[in-house]
Amino acid sequence: xxxxxxxxxxxASGLRRGEAVAGWLFTAPVIVILGVFLLxxxxxxxxxxxxxxxxxxxPLSGDVSFVGADNYAAVLADGGLATKDFGTALRNNAWYxxxxxxxxxxxxxxxxxxxxxxVLRGRGFxxxxxxxxSVTSSVAITVLWMFLFSASGAVNDVLAWFGVNGPNxxxxxxxxxxxxxxxxGADAGPAALTDGGMLGVSWWDWFAGPSIAMSAYILMAVxxxxxxxxxxxxxxxxxxxxxxxxxxxxxxxxxxxxxxRITLPQxxxxxxxxxxxxxxxxxxxxxxxxxxxxxxxxxxTLTPAFLSYQTAFKNQEWGQGAAIAFILFVIIVVFTLxxxxxxxxxxxxxxxxxxxxxxEKGAMS
Amino acid sequence: MRLSPKQLTWQIVLYGVLVVLxxxxxxxxxxxxxxxxxxxxxxxSSGISLIPDVWTFAAYExxxxxxxxxxxxxxxxxxxxxxxxxxxxxxSLAGYALARLRFRGRGVVxxxxxxxxxxxxxxxxxPKFLVINQLGMFNSYAGMIxxxxxxxxxxxxxxxxFESIPVSVEEQARIDGAGTFRxxxxxxxxxxTPALVTIVILSFQGSWNELSHFIVSTNDPALTxxxxxxxxxxxxxxxxxxQYPLKLAAALIMTIPVAVMFFVFQRRIMNSTxxxxxx
Numbered sequence: 001x002x003x004x005x006x007x008x009x010x011x012a013s014g015l016r017r018g019e020a021v022a023g024w025l026f027t028a029p030v031i032v033i034l035g036v037f038l039l040x041x042x043x044x045x046x047x048x049x050x051x052x053x054x055x056x057x058x059p060l061s062g063d064v065s066f067v068g069a070d071n072y073a074a075v076l077a078d079g080g081l082a083t084k085d086f087g088t089a090l091r092n093n094a095w096y097x098x099x100x101x102x103x104x105x106x107x108x109x110x111x112x113x114x115x116x117x118x119v120l121r122g123r124g125f126x127x128x129x130x131x132x133x134s135v136t137s138s139v140a141i142t143v144l145w146m147f148l149f150s151a152s153g154a155v156n157d158v159l160a161w162f163g164v165n166g167p168n169x170x171x172x173x174x175x176x177x178x179x180x181x182x183x184x185g186a187d188a189g190p191a192a193l194t195d196g197g198m199l200g201v202s203w204w205d206w207f208a209g210p211s212i213a214m215s216a217y218i219l220m221a222v223x224x225x226x227x228x229x230x231x232x233x234x235x236x237x238x239x240x241x242x243x244x245x246x247x248x249x250x251x252x253x254x255x256x257x258x259x260x261r262i263t264l265p266q267x268x269x270x271x272x273x274x275x276x277x278x279x280x281x282x283x284x285x286x287x288x289x290x291x292x293x294x295x296x297x298x299x300x301t302l303t304p305a306f307l308s309y310q311t312a313f314k315n316q317e318w319g320q321g322a323a324i325a326f327i328l329f330v331i332i333v334v335f336t337l338x339x340x341x342x343x344x345x346x347x348x349x350x351x352x353x354x355x356x357x358x359x360e361k362g363a364m365s
Numbered sequence: 366m367r368l369s370p371k372q373l374t375w376q377i378v379l380y381g382v383l384v385v386l387x388x389x390x391x392x393x394x395x396x397x398x399x400x401x402x403x404x405x406x407x408x409x410s411s412g413i414s415l416i417p418d419v420w421t422f423a424a425y426e427x428x429x430x431x432x433x434x435x436x437x438x439x440x441x442x443x444x445x446x447x448x449x450x451x452x453x454x455x456x457s458l459a460g461y462a463l464a465r466l467r468f469r470g471r472g473v474v475x476x477x478x479x480x481x482x483x484x485x486x487x488x489x490x491x492p493k494f495l496v497i498n499q500l501g502m503f504n505s506y507a508g509m510i511x512x513x514x515x516x517x518x519x520x521x522x523x524x525x526x527f528e529s530i531p532v533s534v535e536e537q538a539r540i541d542g543a544g545t546f547r548x549x550x551x552x553x554x555x556x557x558t559p560a561l562v563t564i565v566i567l568s569f570q571g572s573w574n575e576l577s578h579f580i581v582s583t584n585d586p587a588l589t590x591x592x593x594x595x596x597x598x599x600x601x602x603x604x605x606x607x608q609y610p611l612k613l614a615a616a617l618i619m620t621i622p623v624a625v626m627f628f629v630f631q632r633r634i635m636n637s638t639x640x641x642x643x644x
Contacts, residue, residue: 018544018545019466019467019468019545020466020467020468020469021468022462022466022468022545022546023462023466023467023468023471024468024470026458026459026461026462026466026549027458027459027462027463027474029455029458029459029514029515030455030456030458030459030478030515030517030520031474031477033455033511033512033514033515034477034478034481034515034517036496036500037493037496037497037511037512038481038484038489039481040496041489041492041493041495041496042484042489042492044492044495044496044499045491045492045495048491048495058499059495060499111386114379114382114383114386115383120379120383122383125387126383126386126387128631129387129390129391130386130387130390132390132391132394132624132627133390135570135623135624135626135627135634136574136620136623136624137573137574137576137592137619137620137623138574138576139574139576139591139592139595139596139599139616139619140595140616140617140619140620141616142596142599143595143598143599143612143613143615143616144393144394144396144397144613144616145393146599146612147396147397147400147408147412147609147612147613148393148396148412150409150412150607150609152409152410152411152412153412153413154392154393154396154412154413156412157411157412157413158413223390227390280485283485284485284486284487286487286490286576286577287576287577287592287596290576290577290580290596291576291595291596291599291600292599292600294600305487305490308487308490308491309490309491309577309580309581312490312491312494313494313580313581318491321491322491322492325487325488325489325490325491325492326488328485328487328488329484329485329488332485332488
């Protein structure tokens with residue numbers, strides 16, 4: 001980086017010109033690197049997803065031809081193994097999202113409220129304890145988790161204290177909802193559920209719930225992310241003025257009412273952040289699966305992210321792998337939009353606030 | 366101040382819940398430390414106990430003497446140091462430009478960065494491989510490091526920080542005849558230490574713990590990082606049997622640098638995460 005035009009003469013214009021050059025020079029590394037390793041790759045993968053490239057040579061060479069939506073069809077529509085695997089991966093990940101997102105959000109909020117008290121002794125220790133799992137790598141945590149949840153591991157030891165004979169967690173493909181149903185004698189689904197289905201997976205299997213193996217991953221995700229989100233909630237809590245809470249206390253609201261009516265509505269922005277980050281993260285489970293079970297047992301820990309990798313790098317079905325990645329991208333975007341819509345500031349609530357304000361003014365005068 | 370019986374009960378319940386929760390969060394790591402010093406049989410038979418039958422360093426010996434663990438560690442260290450240095454420099458350059466320099470196209474650059482941040486990384490696995498391969502950087506440090514060298518989130522952190530510094534500081538130096546880079550390097554950057562520490566922590570953690578990028582950018586055993594190596598240990602590529610002490614020892618050593626970082630910068634880490642949301 002050489003020195004830039006010295007702004008001695010013709011101050012304004014010279015300065016501006018120097019600034020423009022410097023501005024582009026300063027941002028150039030970021031633009032070039034992100035462009036080359038982010039924008040170009042996405043365009044290239046988009047091409048691969050509609051081509052028959054088989055992993056040899058350049059995907060941009062003349063031997064590679066355009067196959068239209070074939071790869072997408074193989075994954076979404078033709079009912080073969082690719083479709084069935086994608087359906088299974090989608091099912092597994094959907095259950096993962098359905099359980100992890102609410103659990104981690106509720107737990108992290110609970111932890112934040114517990115450690116937010118100013119008078120709490122050992123506050124620093126507790127915060128550290130809850131946050132520490134978040135800084136460790138997912139690979140290290142997965143290794144630890146596979147030990148804790150092994151057949152004779154710590155978790156089953158604890159369960160044994162309560163007379164429960166714990167499962168062989170990471171090797172058990174049984175769906176937990178199916179297990180619950182079979183406890184009531186329903187071992188096979190009704191024809192209505194087993195006959196029909198989506199993406200090569202019967203409705204009955206869609207409703208199997210996460211497998212026991214997947215449940216161990218679910219617990220792991222809650223364990224490792226609750227600390228991060230606890231910090232976000234703590235920040236949110238500390239931004240709240242105490243006055244509203246105190247006013248409510250004066251009016252005789254109990255702790256529970258104050259939490260639901262005062263604290264939680266004010267935490268809405270943080271809640272939105274936590275839910276969005278949680279949703280986006282949960283649809284991207286990869287490291288854990290790669291380190292741990294690689295989709296086994298019975299494909300019940302297969303996730304779209306891992307399937308995309310496996311399809312492309314292991315099976316050399318590059319087009320299908322890329323197609324899965326783009327479908328996953330769309331899923332993530334759609335979920336984020338749905339959630340944004342669900343948590344938007346409703347005009348109703350604003351009107352209600354205004355109604356309160358009017359009532360308050362009336363009471364004051 | 367004396368507490369009423371009801372308040373006292375609440376206090377006891379609160380601390381009880383906290384202690385149980387803290388135990389759940391801490392105990393797995395204690396098990397990890399202790400188990401790495403156990404024998405294979407001992408680890409497999411009593412997964413929860415914190416007292417080994419015999420203390421043994423066998424797992425560590427095996428790790429360093431009979432596997433490429435040391436080379437994995439070196440690779441991770443190289444990547445992490447270079448990536449962290451690069452991010453500190455390039456992110457702050459770009460952050461400064463976006464915060465202070467007026468140039469045509471700044472809005473576009475900014476909007477593009479926002480868009481880039483929203484692309485999920487897992488979706489980029491195949492795309493990244495394609496480009497790295499095309500550029501002839503597969504199985505090289507360049508392919509491992511270059512794509513991680515900047516990050517949009519870091520640019521934002523720096524931009525926000527620079528915007529909080531009063532302009533008057535730079536005006537004085539400018540009148541004294543300092544060029545833009547000089548101004549940035551010797552006047553503004555030294556003032557940005559808090560933000561720089563945040564970038565250092567985040568990129569250290571991020572690149573040390575990174576796995577998927579190294580999976581798609583290398584397959585040469587000589588370039589295996591800790592994350593990749595330990596993941597291959599976990600799926601049992603080096604060994605027969607479970608060998609839990611070995612695996613847990615590997616995972617433990619891998620955790621130590623980030624743990625040290627965490628405990629040294631604890632205050633700041635807690636605050637930086639809070640700061641990231643407040644903005």
